[in-house]
Amino acid sequence: MMVVKDLSNALLTLKHVTKGFNDRTVLSDISLQIKRGDSIIIMGSNGSGKSTLLRLISGLIPVTAGERLIDSTGIVLGYAPDRMPKLKMTSTEYLTHMGRIAHISKQQLQARIDELHSLFQLEQSTIKMTQFSKGMLQKVNIMQATLNRPDLVVLDEPFSGLDKPSAEHLVSSLQAIQEEGASIVAAVHDPLLASQLDSTIYFIRQGKLSEEPMTDAASFNEISFEIVCYVEEELQEQLASQFPEAVFQSSDENRIIITIQKKDYNDFMTELLKNGIELFSLQRKVG
Amino acid sequence: MLLISLLSYLHTCFIRSYRFGPPSFIFLAGIVFIYSVVPNPVMESYSFSVSFLFIISTMLSYAIIDNETMNQEAISIMHAGNIRTLYIAKLLYSWLFTVPFAIFALLYPALTYKFDRAPSITELLMSLLYHLSASWLAVAITCWFCTKFIRSRLTSFLLLTLVVVVAFSAQSINNLLPSAIQYVTILFPPVNAMMDVLYNYENHALGMKWMPIGVTMLYSFASSALFLIILNRKKQDSPT
Numbered sequence: 001m002m003v004v005k006d007l008s009n010a011l012l013t014l015k016h017v018t019k020g021f022n023d024r025t026v027l028s029d030i031s032l033q034i035k036r037g038d039s040i041i042i043m044g045s046n047g048s049g050k051s052t053l054l055r056l057i058s059g060l061i062p063v064t065a066g067e068r069l070i071d072s073t074g075i076v077l078g079y080a081p082d083r084m085p086k087l088k089m090t091s092t093e094y095l096t097h098m099g100r101i102a103h104i105s106k107q108q109l110q111a112r113i114d115e116l117h118s119l120f121q122l123e124q125s126t127i128k129m130t131q132f133s134k135g136m137l138q139k140v141n142i143m144q145a146t147l148n149r150p151d152l153v154v155l156d157e158p159f160s161g162l163d164k165p166s167a168e169h170l171v172s173s174l175q176a177i178q179e180e181g182a183s184i185v186a187a188v189h190d191p192l193l194a195s196q197l198d199s200t201i202y203f204i205r206q207g208k209l210s211e212e213p214m215t216d217a218a219s220f221n222e223i224s225f226e227i228v229c230y231v232e233e234e235l236q237e238q239l240a241s242q243f244p245e246a247v248f249q250s251s252d253e254n255r256i257i258i259t260i261q262k263k264d265y266n267d268f269m270t271e272l273l274k275n276g277i278e279l280f281s282l283q284r285k286v287g
Numbered sequence: 288m289l290l291i292s293l294l295s296y297l298h299t300c301f302i303r304s305y306r307f308g309p310p311s312f313i314f315l316a317g318i319v320f321i322y323s324v325v326p327n328p329v330m331e332s333y334s335f336s337v338s339f340l341f342i343i344s345t346m347l348s349y350a351i352i353d354n355e356t357m358n359q360e361a362i363s364i365m366h367a368g369n370i371r372t373l374y375i376a377k378l379l380y381s382w383l384f385t386v387p388f389a390i391f392a393l394l395y396p397a398l399t400y401k402f403d404r405a406p407s408i409t410e411l412l413m414s415l416l417y418h419l420s421a422s423w424l425a426v427a428i429t430c431w432f433c434t435k436f437i438r439s440r441l442t443s444f445l446l447l448t449l450v451v452v453v454a455f456s457a458q459s460i461n462n463l464l465p466s467a468i469q470y471v472t473i474l475f476p477p478v479n480a481m482m483d484v485l486y487n488y489e490n491h492a493l494g495m496k497w498m499p500i501g502v503t504m505l506y507s508f509a510s511s512a513l514f515l516i517i518l519n520r521k522k523q524d525s526p527t
Contacts, residue, residue: 021524060361060523079365081358088303097299100292102366144362 010035011075011152011183012057017066019052026052028207030066034152038183044204045263046243050187051082051156053204057185058154075152078145078182082157082244084137086130091122091140094129095147102148109147116143120173134240134248135166142170146177153177155186160244167247171196189245189261223262227272228280231256235275243268255280293367293376294383301354307384310346314339314388322396326403333414334485336392337421338455341478343388344425345451348381349444352433361523371519374430378511381426389418410488413496417481420503427507428454428476430514435521454478477502 010033019027026049034040034057044050055061058079059068087094092113099109117124120139129137138158145153158174159167175196178184184199203212228251231239236248236256246268247259260268272279301307317339322332352374355363360373367373393415397406406414428450437443453460454476461472481499484491 055361055523058361058365060364062520062522062524077365079361081361083358085356085359087300087359089299093299097292097296098362098366101289101296101363103289144366148366 009071010069011038011071012077013067013069014056014063015067015069017056017063017068019049019056019061020064025064025207027056027204027209030056030209032057032202032209034183034185036151036183037178037181038185039178039199040183040185041199041201042185042187042204042209043189043201044187048204049207050204053209054079054154054156054185054187057152071151076148076150078148078150078153080141080145080153080155080158082160083241084129084141086132086137088128088130090124090126090128091117091132091136091143092124094140095144098144099147104148112147112149116146119176121169134160135162138162138166138170139173142173142177146180146182149180150182152183152185155184157188157244158186159188159247160240163247163249224285225260225262225265226281226283226285227258227260227268228255228282229258229272229277230254230280231258231272231277235277239268239271242271259285289367289372290376290379293363293373294380296363297351297354297376297380301351301380301384304350304354306350306354307347310343310350311388313346314343315391318392318395322399322401325401327396327401329402329404329406329410330414330485330488332396332402333393333417334482337414337417337485338478338482340385340388340392340418341421341425341454342451344381344385344422345429345447347384348378348426348429349432349447351381351384352377352430353440357434357523364523369519370522371515374515374518378426378430381429382423385422385425386419389415389422392418414485416500417485420500420507421478421481424476424478424503424507427510427514430511435518435523450476458483477506 012034014030014032017027017030018025019030030053032040042050042053052061056063056068058077060079089097095113095116096109099112104112114124120143122136122139122143129140132140138160142153142155142158145155155174158170162170174184174186186199201212202209239246239258240248243260243264245261246264249257249259251257258268318336321335321339363373364370367376393411396402397411429447432443432447432450434440434443437446455478457472457475457477457479460475461469464472477499481503484496484499488496
């Protein structure tokens with residue numbers, strides 16, 4: 001993999017990067033420059049290569065062709081994957097382990113863990129992460145990514161599976177992190193983050209990256225559908241992984257309110273019907 | 288310091304996963320059962336426990352190396368700085384986890400008078416080295432069967448089982464092969480050589496007693512070093 005020190009003022013630069021798996025090219029000729037304080041949103045449909053691009057940026061996978069250049073002084077990178085595993089430890093234990101691995105001194109680490117719990121409004125308790133909700137797990141996920149005060153935070157679907165209030169709170173937490181001086185690169189379906197973080201929007205289509213104005217991004221999924229039904233937890237997890245932008249909210253009588261975007265409507269409904277799910281209501285929403 | 292932090296984290300995750308339970312129980316119960324009949328010859332018995340520990344160590348390291356999910360592993364890599372450091376810690380932890388088993392296999396029969404005579408200090412020390420190098424060999428082989436290299440857990444488990452069987456059958460395979468290609472068996476994990484020397488311990492010169500330990504360490508070092516080099520190039524490369 002090409003990892004070269006960059007002498008420009010960019011934190012990280014991808015130069016004509018191509019990424020393929022076996023014979024399949026997922027991303028081709030990607031060029032992207034991330035500067036200090038930037039907020040970049042990557043949008044695209046399922047399987048378009050958003051996660052692959054983020055993993056390339058993070059250095060988790062090698063480029064097939066092209067170059068990945070990093071700031072000549074070295075940068076601290078934080079990465080939050082699309083799903084946080086449910087580990088058998090408390091959030092404090094987990095962050096302590098991650099912080100120690102990241103060479104953060106004991107005193108600084110404890111202070112930072114307290115600060116992040118407060119910022120994300122997550123109580124430091126003895127409850128293990130196996131009992132956390134999706135929203136709580138996602139908070140821990142972003143907390144670990146920002147633990148070492150990174151120069152660049154890479155977030156893969158940070159709003160995946162979050163209900164509206166949690167997503168809104170996450171936006172404000174990310175704004176606070178940005179104010180600390182971190183650049184953010186996030187893959188999202190929902191333009192909510194884009195509009196509130198004053199971001200540059202990029203779309204991935206057929207493996208190519210293109211910058212697009214906010215208005216195009218906003219219209220990307222302005223029509224949504226709200227489905228009320230009963231879905232077993234196992235199927236719910238499967239659907240959440242298959243449709244990361246779908247928002248699941250608990251309702252009364254064990255019902256679930258699922259909000260999906262227009263482009264996912266056909267696939268999502270097919271999946272529900274295939275699993276014999278009976279709908280209580282279906283509503284088309286604009287805006 | 289980084290390695291200690293990684294070892295501590297891996298230990299917490301592995302202990303709380305309870306995946307160590309079945310192999311540990313099989314080993315401890317197996318050793319107690321084997322020595323339920325007394326008396327036993329010293330070095331021949333250690334020959335058996337070396338091979339038993341080799342098998343159990345493959346099971347333990349197979350569980351440890353893929354104990355993290357892919358996403359958590361990505362997070363660990365980001366904090367550790369690179370995938371190589373994380374995997375050095377995983378390999379080291381896999382081996383360290385087997386050390387108490389090696390000591391148990393060594394001391395249980397010696398301290399509970401299961402042998403036909405008291406083993407000498409030299410015999411105990413040599414047997415300890417044999418046990419420790421056998422478990423390191425198991426770790427160095429098993430790492431190749433992680434999901435990074437073989438996606439299917441079933442395929443990797445079957446292939447690992449095959450390699451273990453081949454390792455124990457090296458001498459028989461060598462005898463069956465035409466002399467022109469018998470040299471390929473030097474690529475097989477040298478478990479058989481260890482067992483053979485321990486089984487006929489008294490008949491071997493001092494140099495021959497040390498040789499299997501040296502060969503095993505060399506083989507294990509080469510295998511794990513090559514694994515880390517390839518892994519460092521490959522990183523977390525797989526379609527997501």
